[in-house]
Amino acid sequence: MKFISRKSIAIAFTILLGVGVLFSFTAKNDKLFAIAKNLDIFASLVRELDSYYVDEIDAEELVTIGINAMLEELDPYTEFIPEENSDDFRLLTTGxxxxxxxxxxxxxxxxxxxxxxxxxxxxxxxxxxxxxxxxxxxxxxxxxxxxxxxxxxxxxxxxxxxxxxxxxxxxxxxxxxxxxxxISNVPYYGKVDDQTGYIKLTDFTTNAASDVRKALIDLKSQGITRLILDVRDNPGGILKEAVEIVNLFIPKGKEVVRTIGKLESVNSVYKTTKSPVDKDIPLVVLINERSASASEIVAGALQDYDRAILIGKKTFGKGLVQTSIPLSYNSQVKVTTAKYYIPSGRCIQAIDYSKKSDSPSASLPDSLRTKFTTKNGRIVYDGAGIEPDELTEERTYAPITYSLVARNHVFEYGNKFFLENQEVPSPREFSISDQTYEDFVAWLEGKEYDYTTYVEKSLEDLEKYAQREKYYDDIKEQLESLKKQVTHSKEQDLITFKSEIKEALKDELISRYYYQEGVIEASLQNDTAINQSIAIFNEPKKLAGILTASSKKR
CATH class of the missing domain: 2.30.42.10 (PDZ domain)
Structure with a gap:
């Protein structure tokens, strides 16, 4: 029986390094004494387990498990990086x-x-x-x-x-x-129409600001008069790159973000240091629930200065700053050292990890969120990510589309199509012909892609509740009749949802010929948030009104 749990191993605070030094402190310093004592206990525990445990153990693996379990008690962003993972960490920070x-x-x-x-x-x-x-x-x-x-x-x-x-x-x-x-931080940029430029920013690794700057200057040379900056699904990265990207659109000397932590050394104010590329071009920033960290700094700072309209969904809410600290044997720890605050003074961290709770998160309730104002007096709030100025409706897909994608049928058909076709039109010109769609439907014959529709699931739930509450016998006949009427036909669904299945096929096929850039370019035509952005650009009074309103709906 293996009786060593992750939590029991997490008694430790780190590996055994520095134990002797810690013991040189007197017991008067209770905190240092407690650390030294527990490190000694941990060292003894690992040593005795290695000697006496009934099976052979990997002491190094157990120590690593203990370290990781300990760090999990703090927050999801504080993590131990052993030497063998240093290359992966370098990729995340430098690209x-x-x-x-x-x-x-x-x-x-x-x-x-x-x-x-x-x-x-x-x-x-x-x-x-x-x-x-x-x-x-x-x-x-x-x-x-x-x-x-x-x-x-x-x-x-x-x-x-x-x-x-x-x-x-x-x-x-x-x-x-x-x-x-x-890996470029800007996998694609181009013109959505004659006036509107579009820049897709996927990361904040080294040179992110330079990548955006080059794209912006090139688009301006092509005659754009308005811009969409897309940070949807961008998990963030280097804080300095976020500051420099904001600087592309606001004047020199403006505060973008400040970090405040326990140590004076981590308290900093980051301001713009250069002249902007364009401080007047109408600007939309696209955000969603997977826009985090540096993405939120960019979106939040531009919102606080009323420099851009934010369109999309509320962001993730990561207002914590991590610092990499080198450890012995080429390992390191990425540790949360501060919180960041954007120009209005708000911290947009959504979860307070210092509050231990049985619930999956300790999100700040709306009643405790603090009100702040933007440069023009618009009301914004802290504590729950960055809220967009204009919401975008969530796009939903039919169960058959999800099933065809999740079961890799769309992917496998892409392989087949690519082997049979040497080339296709450009991403914006390419479309799935009825002939190609019919070929896909024929290829699906005999393949498994069953699914439950939303209505079928609702009826299943209704039947369970009816049985639980003793109403089933009274409505049994009606339920059976409804089931027969709504039982889905895969063949009919292939016709009913043809347009959205075609769209999924198009993205998959485009990727074979034009790679990541082509997929992004092809998706622009049917992107709800982009169409919403252009509609606002086309109404200058509405655009100006959003940025100058004295109140903002919560």
């Missing part, structure tokens, strides 16, 4: 790594390429979406975890790696020269 330039993952139980990055070794060598990995160098990787294959593919720039993949019935082998891979 750079040595490798072949491809996103890989597991689909249909097979490890394969999900997206080769344009211009990098994998794409240049002709590897495609859907290529299944067989070997990397001499290692058979068919049963390996995706993370293990990723490690094999990565390595110093200008070194070679052998890759063997399966494509349909063919086996393809290539030698790839690893390169320094720099």
């Amino acid at each position: 750079e790594y040595g490798g072949v330039g491809a996103l890989i993952g597991n689909r249909t139980g097979k490890n394969m390429i999900l997206m080769p990055y344009k211009g990098f070794p994998a794409q240049a060598a002709g590897l495609r979406i859907g290529d299944e990995f067989l070997k990397v160098d001499t290692v058979d990787v068919r049963e390996k975890e995706t993370a293990d294959i990723s490690k094999l593919l990565k390595g110093p720039a200008n070194t070679s790696v052998f890759v063997q993949v399966k494509r349909g019935d063919d086996t393809i082998a290539v030698n790839l020269d690893r390169k320094k891979i720099v």
